[in-house]
Amino acid sequence: MSALELDAVAKRYTTGGEVVCAVDGASLTIAPGEVVALYGPSGSGKTTLLELAAGTQRPDHGSVRFGGVDLATLSAGEAARYRRSLGFVFQRFYLHPGTSALDNAAMKLLFAGWAPRRAKQQALTWLRRVGLEQRAGHPPSKLSMGEQQRVVIARALAGEPALILADEPTASLDTERGRAILSLLAGICRERRVGMLLATHDPDAAAFADRVCDLRDGLLTERADHRPAAAPAPART
Numbered sequence: 073m074s075a076l077e078l079d080a081v082a083k084r085y086t087t088g089g090e091v092v093c094a095v096d097g098a099s100l101t102i103a104p105g106e107v108v109a110l111y112g113p114s115g116s117g118k119t120t121l122l123e124l125a126a127g128t129q130r131p132d133h134g135s136v137r138f139g140g141v142d143l144a145t146l147s148a149g150e151a152a153r154y155r156r157s158l159g160f161v162f163q164r165f166y167l168h169p170g171t172s173a174l175d176n177a178a179m180k181l182l183f184a185g186w187a188p189r190r191a192k193q194q195a196l197t198w199l200r201r202v203g204l205e206q207r208a209g210h211p212p213s214k215l216s217m218g219e220q221q222r223v224v225i226a227r228a229l230a231g232e233p234a235l236i237l238a239d240e241p242t243a244s245l246d247t248e249r250g251r252a253i254l255s256l257l258a259g260i261c262r263e264r265r266v267g268m269l270l271a272t273h274d275p276d277a278a279a280f281a282d283r284v285c286d287l288r289d290g291l292l293t294e295r296a297d298h299r300p301a302a303a304p305a306p307a308r309t
């Protein structure tokens with residue numbers, strides 16, 4: 073069964089009498105462990121589609137289902153629980169500056185009510201998995217951009233997410249570090265059977281996806297001839 077299914081989803085914004093069709097009848101499925109890129113220029117509707125997938129926006133038409141359940145039918149509490157089950161990886165890291173990589177990676181678990189010791193153990197497991205165990209005690213200011221994004225990935229995966237929503241996750245990184253991060257993230261998603269919707273305007277990032285959907289003015293077209301890029305050699309980030 074598909075993890076996420078968008079069926080003929082449309083979303084318009086009206087501002088000052090002007091109507092913008094941000095997403096125009098998009099249909100898309102993501103299976104567990106599948107990495108799907110939304111590739112398009114600024115303003116093409118990528119973030120809106122991610123928000124529809126997260127349930128933070130409601131479609132004007134069509135449906136968004138997760139595990140077969142239409143998000144529109146969820147109560148406020150169920151919708152909040154669904155959002156908590158997602159892992160978010162953004163261009164900006166949103167790391168807490170005053171605390172260590174370990175505390176940052178554990179933060180979501182602590183908010184979710186995990187006991188501190190267990191949360192830190194889980195966070196450390198994921199920092200180890202992304203190659204940052206030796207830097208666990210460092211605050212974000214003492215980490216490189218690539219290392220900070222690895223903390224974000226550890227934070228997202230520590231909660232054992234049902235789905236990862238990534239919005240331009242490599243935009244703050246140079247090409248080599250971006251490739252290393254994407255390769256790591258895509259590899260973990262496939263290994264853990266977690267689907268990922270990856271919004272990007274970077275062809276290098278899209279290349280790591282199993283499938284690529286081109287977005288233009290809210291219209292989505294899946295590429296028929298896409299083949300995922302091979303993982304690059306490990307690089308320092």
Ligand SMILES: Nc1ncnc2c1ncn2[C@@H]1O[C@H](COP(=O)(O)OP(=O)(O)OP(=O)(O)O)[C@@H](O)[C@H]1O
Nearest residue numbers: 085086087092094113114115116117118119120121
């Ligand atoms: N809250 C909003 N109110 C009005 N218009 C909006 C709103 N959010 C997005 N839009 C418009 O919808 C269209 C799609 O925007 P969206 O942010 O989804 O695209 P994007 O591909 O993610 O762009 P970017 O890469 O620049 O973030 C754009 O024309 C944008 O101006």
